Amino acid sequence: MTTIAPTTARDRILLAKDAARSVGLASDALKRDALLAVAEAIAASVDEIVTANAQDLAQGRADGLSEAMADRLRLDGKRVDSLAEAVRAVAALPDPVGRVLDQRTIPGGVTLQKVSVPFGVVGAIYEARPNVTVDITALALRSGNAVVLRGGTAALHSNATLVRIIRAALAAAGLDPEAVQTVDDFGREGARELMRARGIVDVLVPRGSAALIETVVTESSVPVIETGAGVVHIVLDESAPLEWARDIVVNAKVQRPSVCNAVETVLVHRAAAPRLVGPVVEALQRSGVTVHGDAEVAALAPDVVPATEADWSIEHLSLDLSMHVVDDLDAALAHIRRYSTHHTESIITTDDANANRFLAEVDSAVVMANASTRFTDGGEFGFGAEVGISTQKLHARGPMGLAELTSTKWLARGAGQVRP
Amino acid sequence: MTTIAPTTARDRILLAKDAARSVGLASDALKRDALLAVAEAIAASVDEIVTANAQDLAQGRADGLSEAMADRLRLDGKRVDSLAEAVRAVAALPDPVGRVLDQRTIPGGVTLQKVSVPFGVVGAIYEARPNVTVDITALALRSGNAVVLRGGTAALHSNATLVRIIRAALAAAGLDPEAVQTVDDFGREGARELMRARGIVDVLVPRGSAALIETVVTESSVPVIETGAGVVHIVLDESAPLEWARDIVVNAKVQRPSVCNAVETVLVHRAAAPRLVGPVVEALQRSGVTVHGDAEVAALAPDVVPATEADWSIEHLSLDLSMHVVDDLDAALAHIRRYSTHHTESIITTDDANANRFLAEVDSAVVMANASTRFTDGGEFGFGAEVGISTQKLHARGPMGLAELTSTKWLARGAGQVRP
Numbered sequence: 001m002t003t004i005a006p007t008t009a010r011d012r013i014l015l016a017k018d019a020a021r022s023v024g025l026a027s028d029a030l031k032r033d034a035l036l037a038v039a040e041a042i043a044a045s046v047d048e049i050v051t052a053n054a055q056d057l058a059q060g061r062a063d064g065l066s067e068a069m070a071d072r073l074r075l076d077g078k079r080v081d082s083l084a085e086a087v088r089a090v091a092a093l094p095d096p097v098g099r100v101l102d103q104r105t106i107p108g109g110v111t112l113q114k115v116s117v118p119f120g121v122v123g124a125i126y127e128a129r130p131n132v133t134v135d136i137t138a139l140a141l142r143s144g145n146a147v148v149l150r151g152g153t154a155a156l157h158s159n160a161t162l163v164r165i166i167r168a169a170l171a172a173a174g175l176d177p178e179a180v181q182t183v184d185d186f187g188r189e190g191a192r193e194l195m196r197a198r199g200i201v202d203v204l205v206p207r208g209s210a211a212l213i214e215t216v217v218t219e220s221s222v223p224v225i226e227t228g229a230g231v232v233h234i235v236l237d238e239s240a241p242l243e244w245a246r247d248i249v250v251n252a253k254v255q256r257p258s259v260c261n262a263v264e265t266v267l268v269h270r271a272a273a274p275r276l277v278g279p280v281v282e283a284l285q286r287s288g289v290t291v292h293g294d295a296e297v298a299a300l301a302p303d304v305v306p307a308t309e310a311d312w313s314i315e316h317l318s319l320d321l322s323m324h325v326v327d328d329l330d331a332a333l334a335h336i337r338r339y340s341t342h343h344t345e346s347i348i349t350t351d352d353a354n355a356n357r358f359l360a361e362v363d364s365a366v367v368m369a370n371a372s373t374r375f376t377d378g379g380e381f382g383f384g385a386e387v388g389i390s391t392q393k394l395h396a397r398g399p400m401g402l403a404e405l406t407s408t409k410w411l412a413r414g415a416g417q418v419r420p
Numbered sequence: 421m422t423t424i425a426p427t428t429a430r431d432r433i434l435l436a437k438d439a440a441r442s443v444g445l446a447s448d449a450l451k452r453d454a455l456l457a458v459a460e461a462i463a464a465s466v467d468e469i470v471t472a473n474a475q476d477l478a479q480g481r482a483d484g485l486s487e488a489m490a491d492r493l494r495l496d497g498k499r500v501d502s503l504a505e506a507v508r509a510v511a512a513l514p515d516p517v518g519r520v521l522d523q524r525t526i527p528g529g530v531t532l533q534k535v536s537v538p539f540g541v542v543g544a545i546y547e548a549r550p551n552v553t554v555d556i557t558a559l560a561l562r563s564g565n566a567v568v569l570r571g572g573t574a575a576l577h578s579n580a581t582l583v584r585i586i587r588a589a590l591a592a593a594g595l596d597p598e599a600v601q602t603v604d605d606f607g608r609e610g611a612r613e614l615m616r617a618r619g620i621v622d623v624l625v626p627r628g629s630a631a632l633i634e635t636v637v638t639e640s641s642v643p644v645i646e647t648g649a650g651v652v653h654i655v656l657d658e659s660a661p662l663e664w665a666r667d668i669v670v671n672a673k674v675q676r677p678s679v680c681n682a683v684e685t686v687l688v689h690r691a692a693a694p695r696l697v698g699p700v701v702e703a704l705q706r707s708g709v710t711v712h713g714d715a716e717v718a719a720l721a722p723d724v725v726p727a728t729e730a731d732w733s734i735e736h737l738s739l740d741l742s743m744h745v746v747d748d749l750d751a752a753l754a755h756i757r758r759y760s761t762h763h764t765e766s767i768i769t770t771d772d773a774n775a776n777r778f779l780a781e782v783d784s785a786v787v788m789a790n791a792s793t794r795f796t797d798g799g800e801f802g803f804g805a806e807v808g809i810s811t812q813k814l815h816a817r818g819p820m821g822l823a824e825l826t827s828t829k830w831l832a833r834g835a836g837q838v839r840p
Contacts, residue, residue: 221638223812367832371832372839410818
């Protein structure tokens with residue numbers, strides 16, 4: 001039976017570092033089988049998990065947790081089953097470790113191979129969503145990494161139970177359970193230790209609000225991969241066909257408004273505004289969207305809430321959308337440069353030159369012509385699993401698959417060669 | 421004529437960000453021709469550069485600059501010519517921007533392309549080596565990036581002159597000179613502004629001492645690529661042939677002791693120590709190396725300086741070498757885990773199983789069997805240019821070529837598709 005011994009947060013992180021060695025060398029089959037065992041253990045522990053979760057929910061009610069946050073925190077039988085299912089899906093993905101990415105022989109005959117290797121220890125700092133505990137752990141283990149988790153305090157019991165179940169399943173399957181650590185029980189100190197564990201934790205993935213990500217980026221000396229924030233734009237160019245404009249804007253806003261690839265701001269070319277604004281706003285409103293528009297938008301459509309400067313920077317994550325009429329494509333590009341979070345932007349146009357200019361000049365992880373921004377997703381891109389959407393430029397950009405949880409190393413094989 | 425207007429460090433960084441747009445879209449030919457113009461301008465300005473450098477050297481003498489540091493700072497006609505030559509070499513490299521790295525069509529027919537793009541703005545913080553000013557600028561521009569430089573104060577006049585010459589040459593060649601900025605004249609505040617310019621500066625490359633790198637990693641909220649520090653190990657396994665052991669250790673230490681890929685510590689398998697220590701130490705001593713050894717080493721060879729615990733962590737960067745007898749390969753691996761800076765390690769062995777274990781288990785940027793650690797080098801690897809040796813795991817690991825100064829973005833092209 002594996003239990004977490006009472007130690008410091010630093011000790012836990014060092015245990016993960018130590019365990020990373022064996023997990024990093026584990027075979028594809030062992031990693032896959034261990035994850036299948038984890039999935040089975042989770043599915044077999046519904047009652048235990050739901051009971052622990054009920055404790056968190058009761059505490060949350062006492063602390064005045066919002067209904068939206070309570071919903072993210074809540075686990076019922078069906079949600080526990082989806083946790084197990086997600087682990088099975090990750091188990092089924094191909095091993096990202098050991099791929100030969102480059103190969104060369106240098107003069108003198110030393111052969112070089114650049115191979116993919118696990119990072120070592122992945123740290124995660126996130127909010128009160130127990131599904132992240134399971135998702136990140138599965139992705140880290142599948143890619144041969146140990147993981148140190150710091151979830152939201154509001155999910156303390158749920159996460160402790162999940163981690164206990166996961167560790168027991170790993171031990172039974174023959175993978176070192178110390179590869180999965182939580183520092184939740186050390187409160188803020190746990191997060192602080194993670195952020196200062198440079199050289200031990202190899203990469204830190206913050207998941208949650210912009211404020212949480214900002215804190216981690218500012219305070220961490222461990223390299224961070226930023227994910228998530230999306231002030232996403234769609235530009236309706238002068239030539240935008242009404243049908244494409246309407247379908248794409250409605251899909252990008254309405255299909256799942258709470259996610260980072262949902263559109264937040266629509267920019268309309270002035271020459272197209274009289275033709276497009278009315279019907280696009282009408283379609284949005286029919287779907288329950290509140291449109292925050294500038295004066296020109298308000299003049300072309302009913303029930304438009306006056307937009308303020310703040311609307312251009314906001315990630316609504318709700319059925320709200322900001323709409324702005326711009327002079328031309330230059331003005332649209334300037335607006336995007338100023339307000340975009342570099343996640344996804346799309347232009348709707350039949351003008352190839354404008355499409356190509358937009359694709360070349362917009363500096364975002366995913367730049368689209370004539371497609372819904374909702375396509376920015378690891379699943380849609382065919383990666384099989386969703387580590388997150390990186391909005392930074394180092395290491396990974398855009399949807400991150402398992403491969404983005406690996407680093408590389410060069411192997412050199414010689415027969416006594418020295419440098420001339 | 422381009423001159424640097426009096427502004428704040430922040431303004432300079434914003435000018436670079438703005439200029440990054442046009443440099444990022446510049447054609448291969450324009451970038452190449454602009455760099456050739458820069459090379460020509462540098463070569464034509466020997467007197468001006470050497471005069472400015474003499475001011476720095478005089479100031480350095482007054483400030484008690486060490487002879488080693490003065491040597492790194494010094495520019496004469498020959499060294500200025502090599503600066504120009506280095507720029508020409510970078511100009512001749514293939515454009516790393518616009519390569520299609522992945523290509524797929526997702527169900528529904530949206531086509532995706534992952535293409536290499538410039539980072540945008542590269543920041544560099546380094547010490548009093550004017551050659552870094554020229555090297556980093558050339559590499560940044562060749563890969564379509566703007567650059568903000570913060571060199572050592574001791575090189576203030578040299579760097580200011582080089583930047584002025586570079587900017588004038590760029591302007592004449594039709595590339596926006598604002599793409600090259602220095603914040604040297606703002607002293608420490610310049611470095612601080614660079615480190616807090618997250619979202620404007622895309623990546624920061626510190627070059628210099630371990631202390632400088634540590635400061636940048638700790639203080640910067642801009643993503644950092646760490647380069648350089650190398651406590652490099654060579655393991656002489658039980659089966660190590662004497663000739664390979666001697667040739668490789670001597671080459672790795674003596675050929676250029678001041679660089680990061682030079683060996684610092686040799687670990688000798690106890691069973692091989694009586695056979696190897698004597699002749700290897702003798703060969704090292706013949707080449708002027710001082711061997712710092714443990715008691716077992718001292719018992720097997722003359723004139724061994726007693727090693728202290730500090731010797732195992734030190735990057736000598738001189739004709740000094742630490743030598744330690746270990747029980748076996750396990751002990752060698754444990755020593756490397758504890759003291760390595762994850763740059764390069766090599767094992768000398770004829771035992772394939774041990775070689776493969778070493779290659780698999782050592783967690784360093786470059787892991788070798790039977791080759792000199794001096795091969796860890798962008799030039800030797802065939803990359804053509806040396807951005808540095810990354811000793812971290814995010815984005816780039818090992819020798820960095822021009823490709824490592826690029827990020828990626830996804831381009832998506834559709835015809836009205838929405839997510840089902």
